[in-house]
Amino acid sequence: MTAGESNGADELIGTEAPRDPESALARLAGRHAAGYRSVGVMAYDIIREAILDGTLPPGHKLRQETLAELIGVSRLPVRSALIQLESDGLVEFHDRRGAVVKSLSSEQAREVYQLRILLETEALRHSMADMTDQRLARLRELGRTADAKQEGGDFVDARTAFYAELYDAARRPIQWELIEQLRLKVGRYMLGWRLVGDDTHHHSHDELTDAVAAGDVEQAVALLRHHLEGVRDGVLDMLEAESLAKAAPTRRRSRS
Amino acid sequence: MTAGESNGADELIGTEAPRDPESALARLAGRHAAGYRSVGVMAYDIIREAILDGTLPPGHKLRQETLAELIGVSRLPVRSALIQLESDGLVEFHDRRGAVVKSLSSEQAREVYQLRILLETEALRHSMADMTDQRLARLRELGRTADAKQEGGDFVDARTAFYAELYDAARRPIQWELIEQLRLKVGRYMLGWRLVGDDTHHHSHDELTDAVAAGDVEQAVALLRHHLEGVRDGVLDMLEAESLAKAAPTRRRSRS
DNA sequence: AGTCTGCATCTTGGATCCAGAAATCTCGGG
DNA sequence: CCCGAGATTTCTGGATCCAAGATGCAGACT
Numbered sequence: 001m002t003a004g005e006s007n008g009a010d011e012l013i014g015t016e017a018p019r020d021p022e023s024a025l026a027r028l029a030g031r032h033a034a035g036y037r038s039v040g041v042m043a044y045d046i047i048r049e050a051i052l053d054g055t056l057p058p059g060h061k062l063r064q065e066t067l068a069e070l071i072g073v074s075r076l077p078v079r080s081a082l083i084q085l086e087s088d089g090l091v092e093f094h095d096r097r098g099a100v101v102k103s104l105s106s107e108q109a110r111e112v113y114q115l116r117i118l119l120e121t122e123a124l125r126h127s128m129a130d131m132t133d134q135r136l137a138r139l140r141e142l143g144r145t146a147d148a149k150q151e152g153g154d155f156v157d158a159r160t161a162f163y164a165e166l167y168d169a170a171r172r173p174i175q176w177e178l179i180e181q182l183r184l185k186v187g188r189y190m191l192g193w194r195l196v197g198d199d200t201h202h203h204s205h206d207e208l209t210d211a212v213a214a215g216d217v218e219q220a221v222a223l224l225r226h227h228l229e230g231v232r233d234g235v236l237d238m239l240e241a242e243s244l245a246k247a248a249p250t251r252r253r254s255r256s
Numbered sequence: 257m258t259a260g261e262s263n264g265a266d267e268l269i270g271t272e273a274p275r276d277p278e279s280a281l282a283r284l285a286g287r288h289a290a291g292y293r294s295v296g297v298m299a300y301d302i303i304r305e306a307i308l309d310g311t312l313p314p315g316h317k318l319r320q321e322t323l324a325e326l327i328g329v330s331r332l333p334v335r336s337a338l339i340q341l342e343s344d345g346l347v348e349f350h351d352r353r354g355a356v357v358k359s360l361s362s363e364q365a366r367e368v369y370q371l372r373i374l375l376e377t378e379a380l381r382h383s384m385a386d387m388t389d390q391r392l393a394r395l396r397e398l399g400r401t402a403d404a405k406q407e408g409g410d411f412v413d414a415r416t417a418f419y420a421e422l423y424d425a426a427r428r429p430i431q432w433e434l435i436e437q438l439r440l441k442v443g444r445y446m447l448g449w450r451l452v453g454d455d456t457h458h459h460s461h462d463e464l465t466d467a468v469a470a471g472d473v474e475q476a477v478a479l480l481r482h483h484l485e486g487v488r489d490g491v492l493d494m495l496e497a498e499s500l501a502k503a504a505p506t507r508r509r510s511r512s
Numbered sequence: 513a514g515t516c517t518g519c520a521t522c523t524t525g526g527a528t529c530c531a532g533a534a535a536t537c538t539c540g541g542g
Numbered sequence: 543c544c545c546g547a548g549a550t551t552t553c554t555g556g557a558t559c560c561a562a563g564a565t566g567c568a569g570a571c572t
Binding site for chain 3 (some may be wrong): 294295328331336352417
């Protein structure tokens with residue numbers, strides 16, 4: 001009786017969803033359904049993924065009970081998840097009025113990429129300072145798998161693993177944490193950009209790994225910076241498009 | 257009316273406290289008692305402050321019920337607070353065994369200060385690039401008040417305000433957020449260091465402001481870096497001392 | 513007719529209650 | 543005398559229930 005039947009989601013549509021995040025989210029919940037130590041982290045993962053892949057668009061109101069029933073748990077773990085997501089900067093609490101998916105302004109995006117360039121180039125310098133053959137081999141491997149898997153969540157994981165190795169996340173966990181945090185802020189837009197973007201910056205993995213292998217620090221840093229600037233521009237374009245779309249929402253003339 | 261009587265804290269002493277964090281925490285709770293929109297953020301503030309000022313030392317087990325009764329609320333807002341503090345990196349959850357105050361290793365401290373130097377010098381450069389007379393005046397004002405208030409929490413707030421203006425937090429909120437996060441990680445040790453530390457680096461506020469006013473970027477950056485390195489060394493010394501103290505805990509023979 | 517105010521409803525936030533797992537204490541055996 | 547297995551106790555994590563604040567609508571007053 002709690003949240004049982006596989007329908008139950010259909011009847012709570014239309015809060016103010018642009019498309020229908022509910023059914024998509026229910027599918028996500030299904031994929032994550034099994035084998036979690038605590039449902040709180042499950043809720044966190046589901047909602048986070050839903051935000052990052054665009055199922056829950058920026059500005060969307062996150063009603064606790066709806067999310068709870070969709071995921072199939074009580075409101076309490078949902079609240080935990082939302083609190084975590086607030087600390088992650090993905091959602092925003094409005095005092096007593098609930099939480100909404102945080103959106104990103106162009107200025108914020110620019111700032112994020114300034115910081116990413118600063119932190120990630122520095123990370124790369126440090127990483128290259130004590131590079132080993134073993135790490136290099138692992139880096140090539142990870143780059144290959146990242147290039148191989150082009151679809152969805154697997155790709156994101158593989159790319160994350162690549163950069164974790166590139167930046168020596170194991171030996172510089174705090175630095176990595178900051179970088180991940182910044183990546184998270186733009187993650188929702190990065191993914192959208194990837195779907196529509198050209199792949200001119202596509203094989204930068206290989207180039208970058210080559211420069212790293214050659215020990216050419218300046219070249220590697222330049223490549224990385226260039227890559228990040230390219231992604232930044234893509235994200236900015238996407239933000240532009242989105243704000244334009246929001247300015248003229250539904251094709252409906254007010255008067256003749 | 258719910259969390260009424262001002263006693264109720266005295267009766268639950270002695271779980272496994274080294275000194276007696278309970279009574280001190282109860283005092284903190286008293287200071288924070290009035291006028292909060294939600295008790296969740298109150299619990300967050302109280303526990304956070306308790307960690308930062310050393311009332312709850314690193315490694316201390318945080319039992320939800322104890323904290324709840326000490327603060328005078330239920331366990332639920334305490335859980336919310338702990339989740340937030342976990343995202344802040346101040347506490348650490350052990351799967352099903354509760355939360356403990358996270359401690360900092362020397363390596364982590366070193367990393368934090370590497371990152372702080374990187375981020376804060378960059379922030380200073382950007383800030384100085386578009387400095388105005390108005391901001392400069394405000395900066396001097398804040399520096400004065402920070403130097404004036406030498407005691408406790410007020411000093412921390414004043415100094416934070418100074419740096420917020422120095423780094424132009426209003427126009428670079430994400431950068432400021434990262435810096436604050438890093439400051440938080442070492443906050444508990446910085447405060448302890450300040451209590452025992454000499455004040456050779458003490459009037460760096462003035463020097464720094466002077467360099468900023470003169471527009472001498474390299475000088476200002478050098479001063480800031482030097483200051484941070486000094487604080488870092490102090491924190492490292494303190495960590496050293498603490499680890500030594502932990503190696504020889506209580507003077508108690510096991511047998512005759 | 514427009515606007516302001518009061519009421520009903522909805523949703524969040526908090527408290528109490530319940531179940532499952534971990535730590536500890538104890539008792540029995542080696 | 544020490545070690546291990548089982549039971550008890552304690553604590554976390556989750557669910558349900560309750561109160562308070564906010565939003566939206568409707569009616570009345572200007």
